Amino acid sequence: MTAIASILNDKFQDSILSIQETKDEFPTLWVNPGRIVDVLGFLKNEVARPFKMLYDLTAIDEQARNHRQGQPDSGFTVVYQLLSFERNSFIRLKVPLTSEKPTLPSITSIWPAANWYEREVYDMFGIKFQGHPHLKRILMPQTWEGHPLQKCHPARATEMGPFQLPESKQEIEQQALQFKPEEWGLDNTLEEDDLMFLNLGPQHPGTHGVLRFVLQLDGEDIVKIIPDIGFHHRGAEKMGERQTWHSYIPYTDRVEYLGGVMNNFPYVMAVEKLAGITVPDRAKVIRIMMSELFRISSHLVWYGTFAQDLGMMTPVFLMFNDREKVLDIVAAVTGGRMHPNWFRIGGVAQDLPTGWKKLIQQFIDYFPKRLKEYDRYVMKNGIFKARTVGIGVYSTEEAIEWGITGPGLRATGFDWDFRKKQPYSGYEQFEFDVPTAQNGDCYDRSKVRIEEMRQSLRIIQQCLDNMPEGEFKSDHPLTTPPRKKHTMHDIETLINHFVHVSWGPVMPAGEAFCSVEATKGNNGYYLVSDGNTNSYRTRIRTPSFPHIQFVPEISTGYTIADLMAILGSVDYVLSDIDR
Incomplete structure (x- = not known):
């Protein structure tokens, strides 16, 4: 057992479900879903030589897997990877989810960078994060049906019916692309001045590709920016x-x-x-x-x-x-x-x-x-x-x-x-x-x-x-x-x-x-x-x-x-x- 695994085992006792051996030899611990926020907060803010960077956050659909190698029972697994610069080491935490409607508390209060990562996990796997400030799709269109990285979702175009875009569906897609400021908690005025919303992209030379920014402007000054990504997503x-x-x-x-x-x-x-x-x-x-x-x-x-x-x-x-x-x-x-x-x-x-x-x-x-x-x-x-x-x-x-x-x-x-x-x-x-x-x-x-x-x-x-x-x-x-x-x-x-x-x-x-x-x-x-x-x-x-x-x-x-x-x-x- 590594030093950091031993510290977590002593500190959180029954909340550490298992310690897993991996080929990359990273400390890998399974954590009770109800304590993951506490464990992550401890690693970032309290432990000596803390893990300050949320390096990655993703998930695994375990439902078609055969070789679990003694890992805790899980329909979906959410994986957190942290980096400590002082220790020059990574740690990986895994949370098993067994519910038919998997849910976890959001960690955006610990790392604001978790915002997009949690949205991606929701988009790709259907896992919801309670307390997330704006949990909606990030890579797929808002009208997409299903969650692509679930094992039940088709992996090839030949597994789906031929693509069709009738006029009725085109109208729905266009409406879904309309930016609605109120959905993002944005006001149209600032101290009695009218604010303007400007679409920058997705076709703009300054964005270096199909990337869209919705700018909230007070004259020439930027008040708020909402990035809209996913136009280049290819699975x-x-x-x-x-x-x-x-x-x-x-x-x-x-x-x-x-x-x-x-x-x-x-x-x-x-x-x-x-x-x-x-x-x-x-x-x-x-x-x-x-x-x-x-x-x-x-x-x-x-x-x-x-x-x-x-x-x-x-x-x-x-x-x-x-x-x-x-x-x-x-x-x-x-x-x-x-x-x-x-x-x-x-x-x-x-x-x-x-x-x-x-x-x-x-x-x-x-x-x-x-x-x-x-x-x-x-x-x-x-x-x-x-x-x-x-x-x-x-x-x-x-x-x-x-x-x-x-x-x-x-x-x-x-x-x-x-x-x-x-x-x-x-x-x-x-x-x-x-x-x-x-x-x-x-x-x-x-x-x-x-x-x-x-x-x-x-x-x-x-x-x-x-x-x-x-x-x-x-x-x-x-x-x-x-x-x-x-x-x-x-x-x-x-x-x-x-x-x-x-x-x-x-x-x-x-x-x-x-x-x-x-x-x-x-x-x-x-x-x-x-x-x-x-x-x-x-x-x-x-x-x-x-x-x-x-x-x-x-x-x-x-x-x-x-x-x-x-x-x-x-x-x-x-x-x-x-x-």
Whole structure:
């Protein structure tokens, strides 16, 4: 029993129903539903070295599961994952729900960030949270019937009737999209002044995708912001339950579509934890090298579009041109560009091609000079500074309260990077600095990302100089079928090869979580296996979801023009929010 599990066991005694062993070795405790608020409040506010961040909140429909491994009886399980920065550790709490109408008390009084997470659990599973300030659907349309992540809900379009949109239904859908201020507790007046409501999006260049903000305005000043997400929702987690372990990898590329193989990274590592697969050193270093190339590629997209949002045209063309140089390297190595889905369970798809060093070295030699030029064009530009310095400010404490990770957290002066604090894939062997700033404003978030590109170049150079010899993929039977030449010698090997190629591997029953320092913050996959060829539950913890929930908190009181700068500085992707 871990120290924190022992503390909770002593403090809450009969309220701790069970302590579960998991493949990721996180302390995992089952808690009585009636005491979950007390336990969470204790972990955040009272325990020594507290768990200040609500890292994730999700649920599992247990009704079709076969391998519970002694876990408490549960029709639905609500899962809370917390992060303590002082302990540098996670804890996972699970609450079993057995009622036909599952209900739990809301924890929005403890973490305001729980608002969207609880709405998502209600939307996807039908679990209600008593005391929630506005419990309504968040990803699905308000007119949707059923809860998609329940096991009884269809997973494929072929399991449903043909889609139809008669005029009567179209009217209902249009009415459901109408924003009603009174439903959100908003007034039409403020101290006898009339307020205006403005729709920003879902089709607006400043929202960088199909994202809608309803703004309550007093002249040019923002009084209230109501984000409306879900327009880009494609059921990525539901698809994780129907695809085999290998065939789901291409879907991960499309979650944060600018991060490329970095989306594969946490998924394949979580599967590897489930199966106990050891990855060769060469594959680990290749993964790091390709991920850092995609960090540069993604940051270049952010840099150029952010400058464009604030009125500059030249930088976006130059930066996209440099991004093409990165994607040319990606294409030469993987055969793909934005979505190469090149990582594999146990390693990567193939070894590095002839001439890879020269190609990457040319870019490493070329790019630093360009970054200096961009500093002169953008970061030293007086208009850019006027639009970003002192705008969208928040503190380290506020960032942690709302679940902010990545550059947005480090811009407040907090030196926290998962590559350093909880290194994975061999990052502990690399020398690089963690860029931080102090003011937590739009300008400082920019400074951090720009310096990150320079540090990525350092990491990539070390990959070139110290690339290990050896295999690019594990020979573990769950990730690599027997070699073809061996299948002709005995029937067992032939059957093994056939089953793995046609059905895919069967992963041992259990659960595991793995996360990476992705381009926009911390990205993680929580996987539950029921001892089958596909995942029983695939949970994707994306950074953009909490980041956009935080936007109203840092934008109120500013103008619409300031909101454009704040949105650009957050650096989100809609598919990362909606999944």
